[in-house]
Amino acid sequence: MTDPDVRDAIMTATYEALCEHGYTDLTAQDIADRTDKSKSLLFYHYDSKEDLVADFVDYLVERFDEWIAETRDLTPSERLATFVDWFLYGSGDDDERQSFHTAMLEIRTQAPYNEQYRKELRKSDDRLREIAEEILRNGIETGEFTDHDPEETAALLIATLDGARIRQLTLAEDDYIGQVRSAMVARIFDDILAEDVSFPEGLLPDEIDIEGGVDGTSDLGPSSETRQPEDEHGSSEDGAE
Amino acid sequence: MTDPDVRDAIMTATYEALCEHGYTDLTAQDIADRTDKSKSLLFYHYDSKEDLVADFVDYLVERFDEWIAETRDLTPSERLATFVDWFLYGSGDDDERQSFHTAMLEIRTQAPYNEQYRKELRKSDDRLREIAEEILRNGIETGEFTDHDPEETAALLIATLDGARIRQLTLAEDDYIGQVRSAMVARIFDDILAEDVSFPEGLLPDEIDIEGGVDGTSDLGPSSETRQPEDEHGSSEDGAE
Amino acid sequence: MTDPDVRDAIMTATYEALCEHGYTDLTAQDIADRTDKSKSLLFYHYDSKEDLVADFVDYLVERFDEWIAETRDLTPSERLATFVDWFLYGSGDDDERQSFHTAMLEIRTQAPYNEQYRKELRKSDDRLREIAEEILRNGIETGEFTDHDPEETAALLIATLDGARIRQLTLAEDDYIGQVRSAMVARIFDDILAEDVSFPEGLLPDEIDIEGGVDGTSDLGPSSETRQPEDEHGSSEDGAE
Amino acid sequence: MTDPDVRDAIMTATYEALCEHGYTDLTAQDIADRTDKSKSLLFYHYDSKEDLVADFVDYLVERFDEWIAETRDLTPSERLATFVDWFLYGSGDDDERQSFHTAMLEIRTQAPYNEQYRKELRKSDDRLREIAEEILRNGIETGEFTDHDPEETAALLIATLDGARIRQLTLAEDDYIGQVRSAMVARIFDDILAEDVSFPEGLLPDEIDIEGGVDGTSDLGPSSETRQPEDEHGSSEDGAE
């Protein structure tokens, strides 16, 4: 894989195919069809479909890291809010986002059976927890957050965020995520934020762009616009003081 | 499906097959192999494999309801602790439990693509939320819990529990669940429990027995013993006062 | 494989496909095409193509044993001559016979790489050597053959016969087999046969019928006729006195 | 193919790949991997894989001729013994030799389906028979051998040798070759050798070196040592008087 364009093309095609078919029904053909290349080429570049998907997970981590870098300049509470909303609402248009997270959940679901996926996913999750802890720790240092155990809180935070998202995806018809978000602000962040700090309205920076390009010409969706959480979650500021 | 014994046999076989192969690799043959009947018979009783799995989810709800009935006599805080530990630690031996939840997660993962699964799973989830809300509401009534919005709290609680379990299953190597549990007790229950009430040490009643039998002769594991959470979560009472 | 008709059908189809394509280019489809059944059925009855071919070799041994039984009543020297000509000229029409032996040789060729084939082929070869030794031993007992080491002679005999056939198949344009046959009669049998015994003109009993039927309606070739070696080998009796 | 070094490199690689994978599983990649060149280059030098293999057979004949030239100075009975042992035991270490002959047998097996291979193999075989006849004819002239038909005897001899080797390769677990060798000495050579001549203990001259180099730096194995047949065949002189 000497040519990064080809990898990008395959990764983008994989992303699209995952959104459309889900992991369980993902075939090599589905991926190739979203490429101007042949199915055989996939196996020229990867030893197996599994390898390809594992690389896809890795690719996502790279995109995530790029995105995280963009939030460095925000204050801890802003970063926290950004993090939460990115987690809960993500990037891409609504349908695509749901499709994508569904597919990713399917891949996670295979982790117990699949060493390779497990390894990549853990790598990705380690980054996630590191970032969350870093944000909390910074907040404690700057005095924006009350003193608490950042590791434990990060674990709780991410469990809740992940659970909320997964449940929204797999079960809910109503705005389950919004409900959890307010509860989280009220019950968890209220304890964490210092007296005079309120939980900022979510503001996402440039989204994670799967395609990795800068011009947003990807057909992965209108990925360069700043996303706002839907209105019903706007109640956050009310619940946060 | 006129004969309930046959249904039980098929459901038990499905459970075992799911534990062993996971949903993605579950074949009709796998199920039939765990039965003294033939593969064709499955299609005599169900129109498709999908139908069979959907019925399996329904079957689980029935078992859940039976199990819930057994907790009616506990105090709200006891029921809450029981609920939490059942959710996080479940029934069955350790391996089986994990296998089972992994397989169930796979099925949930299909919900976005599968109307039928979605319907059954929502039914199951509705029961779950009802129970959680009921427990919280009862606690408020008896004064064991402080006044709060039970629906929102239930949503938060379940999101966290679900997220913790899923993350333990799909990502964690360490005792992630234990970490989340303590954080939850410290940050969420502390607010909920009235001044003089502490979070009880988890005590599970008779477990949900998938097999539904009363004699416990099933090979689904030693399912009738009362389970205790592992030691590291026993710290709950410490963190809850 | 409860129904022997199906096995027979598959074996016959395998025989024909082997004759036509050779082992190297034998595909499951080729076999299925010579059946009124589907390709999938082959894998219903056999776990793999390899298993099927191994069973085919076994099937041949069964046919061989049936054929051998028919020669029990001949005198040792007659049996020897029959054995030699069966080995060198075999059954079936000329083209088919060659094709078949070629395919069998390909299978033998895989033995060093394939445990399963090796096992079946050895079984088949053990029968062959047993029969040859039995013939020689009987001849010594009846005084038709001079005293010699039957095991060693059988080894030499079969090596020569096998080599001759293989070389005819893979290399020769001329009547190489005939040449070897006369030389064998002159140089080997001359020593073995007692003073007053001459090597009988080859006379094959009913041929080995791959199909195993009794009516010869198989399309495996006109297999029930008594075969005679081609004329040019008729010189055998000349060289043997 | 202007550069003989490239041809040598490809031929050597082909030899090694054949030993390791056998003909049936020989891929162009396998050959290229044993070269410092790319797979595409093979198709630059040869129109097809088949062409390459055909050239490989031709290459072997060239090596054989070089080797034969070295035996010119021996007496006919010495050359005969050398020829026999070269045929039965060949050159190279034990494993390699077997692997190689197995692969060659696979190629021979394709001859009936493949004009090109057939042509090359016949050329190679013609040389073999010529040499055998030449040795026998010389022996008759010098009086070392009794008068007999050299062509017929050569045919018999080679059939037996070839059969023995092939059977050892594809079937035998025991020392089948040794058994045939003694029988051959006792039953065939005894008739051929003049009264006062005994079959010499096999002595191989410099072996055929596939690589064709003179310095023996090839990793084809320690190919320049004189090989001796295994002990159990040393009984030849005993059986030959």
Next chain:
DNA sequence: CATGAATGAGCATTCATTCAT
């Protein structure tokens, strides 16, 4: 009810060969 046999639609993967550079 119950089943063994049967099948069609796929699917991941392989590999000789081609081609632009």
Next chain:
DNA sequence: TATGAATGAATGCTCATTCAT
């Protein structure tokens, strides 16, 4: 010469589902 990238045509095998009995 030389190669990395690319591909079409197969191939063995799987599995939900059907059906005759």
